[in-house]
Amino acid sequence: xxKAERPLSPHLQIYRWYxxxxxxxxxxxxxxxxxxxLLLFTWWLLALASGPExxxxxxxxxxxxxxxxxxFGYTFVLFFHMGNGVRHLVWDxxxxxxxxxxYHSGVAVLIFAGVMTVVTWLIVGSAG
Numbered sequence: 001x002x003k004a005e006r007p008l009s010p011h012l013q014i015y016r017w018y019x020x021x022x023x024x025x026x027x028x029x030x031x032x033x034x035x036x037x038l039l040l041f042t043w044w045l046l047a048l049a050s051g052p053e054x055x056x057x058x059x060x061x062x063x064x065x066x067x068x069x070x071x072f073g074y075t076f077v078l079f080f081h082m083g084n085g086v087r088h089l090v091w092d093x094x095x096x097x098x099x100x101x102x103y104h105s106g107v108a109v110l111i112f113a114g115v116m117t118v119v120t121w122l123i124v125g126s127a128g
Contacts, residue, residue, distance in 0.1 A: 019106045020099075023084060030081040037074045075120055080113035 015021070047058040061067050087105050090096050096105055 018103075020102045023106045023109065027081065027084045027088075030077045030084075033074070033077045034081060037077065040070070040074075072117065072121060076113055076117045079116040079120075080109065083109040083112040 044058050044062070047054040062071060087096070087109055090105070096102060
């Protein structure tokens, strides 16, 4: 069988990275991260239903420095995915496609996710 002579698509190293491109990829990655986070939530619910010893184990893992780091990151992932999802809904209606608006809405998503993550953890920390 003869090898087809087709043009090859350029690799990602050839393209110049734009914020909108990175946020599009990050949106897909955060969707996967949320699915993994649901496994952690399921573990927590199963431990809650299993009794005090199992729940205490999960709570000790979640309250460790690594557990808190994972929960902090998961909080950012949730807010980023939500903000970027709203951005995509606006695009679905037909607004915000010009490069300047797309860039500014991307920056707004990052600011929203960062601020809401910090605010959430300040509220959680103050509640004890």
